[in-house]
Amino acid sequence: YWVRPNPEQAIKLFQLHGSFNWLYCPVCLNLRLTPKVKSVSKILIVPQKCEICSGSLTYIIIPPTFFKVMSNHYLRQVWFDAEKSLRNIKKIYFCGYSFPDADIHIKYLLKRIELSLQNDLEIYIINWAENKKEHQAELEKERYLRFFKDKDIIHYKKLSFQDFCKRGIENAGDF
CATH class of the missing domain: 4.10.800 (Invariant Chain; Chain I)
Known part of the structure; x- marks a missing residue:
């Protein structure tokens, strides 16, 4: 199991391109974090359902290319937090x-x-x-x-x- 680090001692890491550990439901907008498991490899083999609405989970990965879709709410929040921290x-x-x-x-x-x-x-x-x-x-x-x-x-x-x-x-x- 995973224990959230103490914020007083933690270093901020911003995954601006998403993560293999983020599973997202585009139906109800639920986000499941899986800190110790690279969940993307699992859903590519066996599709997983959202525990809230049973929608199909997908991953949030944005490759470093010229064309990006940055419309995901969670990803936009990470970018906002990163800019705020960098000021x-x-x-x-x-x-x-x-x-x-x-x-x-x-x-x-x-x-x-x-x-x-x-x-x-x-x-x-x-x-x-x-x-x-x-x-x-x-x-x-x-x-x-x-x-x-x-x-x-x-x-x-x-x-x-x-x-x-x-x-x-x-x-x-x-x-």
Whole structure:
């Protein structure tokens, strides 16, 4: 079973593209979160019904493409909460995100935040993997550097997400 983390100690993670753990009923708008199970793989094999109205559950996944349907209420709420949280941010950690050119919604959100911030910002990119080619890593890094106006705030770390979690966020500047 899953225990909700203590909000005083939790780090906010925003899944702006949805999640394999979100099952949504388009009939009654119910959302079922399945934190320990990737439910999408189950509903692709055996369709699941909503416990409230018996409608067919679907997933909420928005791929980083130029054409996105952002009409889902829950997804819009995540985007709103993300922007609200970013307004006074000092550090952003991108974990496992290559910053694709097609993801214009995130870029628009980040540019609004960057231009309105009154304080200094540090950006850490944690997106390394053992099998990643150096050229691929350089292309990812270049996308971040091209986008943000102050190049000195970008810190590309040769860390996998797993290594980042083992070392802890409080040591991020030391990596």
